[in-house]
Amino acid sequence: MDKLQYSIKKRTTKIELPAELGFGRLFTDHFFEMDYSPEKGWHNPIIRHIENLSIHPGSMFIHYGQAIFEGLKAFKSADGRVTIFRPKAHFQRLNNSAKRICIPQVDEDFLLHALTELVSIESDWIPTNPGESLYIRPVIYGMDSSLGVKPSASYKLFILLSPVGAYYPEGFKPIKILVQDDYVRAVRKGLGECKTPANYAASLLAATEAKAKGFTQVLWLDGVEQKYLEEVGTMNIFVEFKNEIATPKLNGSILPGVTRRSVIQLLKDKGLNVTERAISIDEVVSAYKDGTLVSLFGTGTAAVISPVGWLTYKNLEMVINNGEPSKIAQELFDQLNSLHTLKVEDKYEWVVQVNKEEVEI
Ligand code: COI
Numbered sequence: 001m002d003k004l005q006y007s008i009k010k011r012t013t014k015i016e017l018p019a020e021l022g023f024g025r026l027f028t029d030h031f032f033e034m035d036y037s038p039e040k041g042w043h044n045p046i047i048r049h050i051e052n053l054s055i056h057p058g059s060m061f062i063h064y065g066q067a068i069f070e071g072l073k074a075f076k077s078a079d080g081r082v083t084i085f086r087p088k089a090h091f092q093r094l095n096n097s098a099k100r101i102c103i104p105q106v107d108e109d110f111l112l113h114a115l116t117e118l119v120s121i122e123s124d125w126i127p128t129n130p131g132e133s134l135y136i137r138p139v140i141y142g143m144d145s146s147l148g149v150k151p152s153a154s155y156k157l158f159i160l161l162s163p164v165g166a167y168y169p170e171g172f173k174p175i176k177i178l179v180q181d182d183y184v185r186a187v188r189k190g191l192g193e194c195k196t197p198a199n200y201a202a203s204l205l206a207a208t209e210a211k212a213k214g215f216t217q218v219l220w221l222d223g224v225e226q227k228y229l230e231e232v233g234t235m236n237i238f239v240e241f242k243n244e245i246a247t248p249k250l251n252g253s254i255l256p257g258v259t260r261r262s263v264i265q266l267l268k269d270k271g272l273n274v275t276e277r278a279i280s281i282d283e284v285v286s287a288y289k290d291g292t293l294v295s296l297f298g299t300g301t302a303a304v305i306s307p308v309g310w311l312t313y314k315n316l317e318m319v320i321n322n323g324e325p326s327k328i329a330q331e332l333f334d335q336l337n338s339l340h341t342l343k344v345e346d347k348y349e350w351v352v353q354v355n356k357e358e359v360e361i
Contacts, residue, residue, distance in 0.1 A: 004113065009049040023302065026163055031159060032159040035143075036154060038153050055143075066142035068195055070090045070137070075126065083352065083354065091111050097196060100193075101191070101194060119354050122134070134162070136160075169216075174310070177215060182206070192252060218232065231257075237296060240297070245274045246277055259299040259301055263332055263336075272328075293320070295307065307329045310323065
């Protein structure tokens with residue numbers, strides 16, 4: 001692999017972040033990119049000032065969607081340390097997604113090196129109000145200009161940084177979810193477990209229709225029978241029953257969330273009965289009716305922990321935990337936030353610290 005190059009433009013004005021960051025509206029000054037060709041492998045890695053990419057209109061990802069992405073976050077602790085949450089898990093998932101749609105593998109250690117350098121250079125952009133972070137978006141897409149349906153030979157990888165607030169306008173407040181049974185997101189053995197734009201394109205119509213009816217998001221059911229819970233468009237789902245916290249088992253059509261995995265570990269360490277299994281919507285409805293449904297919450301990098309206050313299935317509106325976050329959801333939210341910013345010891349070794357002095361430009 002070529003040595004990482006830098007083309008940095010020093011800022012002459014102070015970074016002014018708006019009071020309301022929203023999600024993904026603002027980008028930092030620099031980004032990372034590198035190219036792939038069969039002859040050179042991954043090459044030309046560079047951190048440089050952000051500008052528009054030049055794309056041939058025949059680029060294969062535009063026509064056939066050969067692209068993948070990740071979403072992870074960096075934080076700043078109260079004493080100024082910069083952290084990235086579980087970058088290695090995210091890069092492993094990036095490579096798993098790559099395999100599924102014939103994109104060449106990336107050297108995860110090199111990518112971590114490039115990312116820590118980029119985050120270090122842009123560390124003044126990391127917002128520090130509660131719930132805020134620097135969202136990291138790695139992307140790979142097929143660059144060949146060709147209209148034949150086949151894997152591209154050349155690729156571009158870039159990493160974009162965006163200071164963000166809460167993903168949902170509700171923040172940590174409970175959201176309204178519609179159980180979706182008119183459309184499906186993915187089917188087993190399809191692309192569901194791959195973080196590829198196609199899955200998000202598949203979610204847009206359902207999300208738009210749900211929004212028009214006053215819902216924040218939809219809860220997808222399985223692609224065959226529309227019977228079992230899968231995930232919410234932007235996060236995994238957990239169901240808190242009286243004596244069990246269950247989440248849908250990874251079956252090939254659900255995205256294997258890094259926050260999902262972290263939450264399972266945190267719940268196990270609390271000594272709680274956490275299971276990964278098939279959960280039918282009928283089971284959720286009957287637990288609601290007989291009073292054994294305690295809460296539902298979503299987990300995701302963007303959303304962190306998002307309690308569900310209202311769940312509508314067909315004509316039944318279920319008010320979950322009186323529209324309040326459950327004790328467990330609140331605890332998980334606080335625990336994850338404390339780990340992100342090293343307010344507690346990171347016994348899991350999930351956090352990678354970024355050291356400012358390491359950057360040699
Ligand atoms: C994330 O949680 O990082 C996601 O990628 C979900 C969404 C913002 C697309």
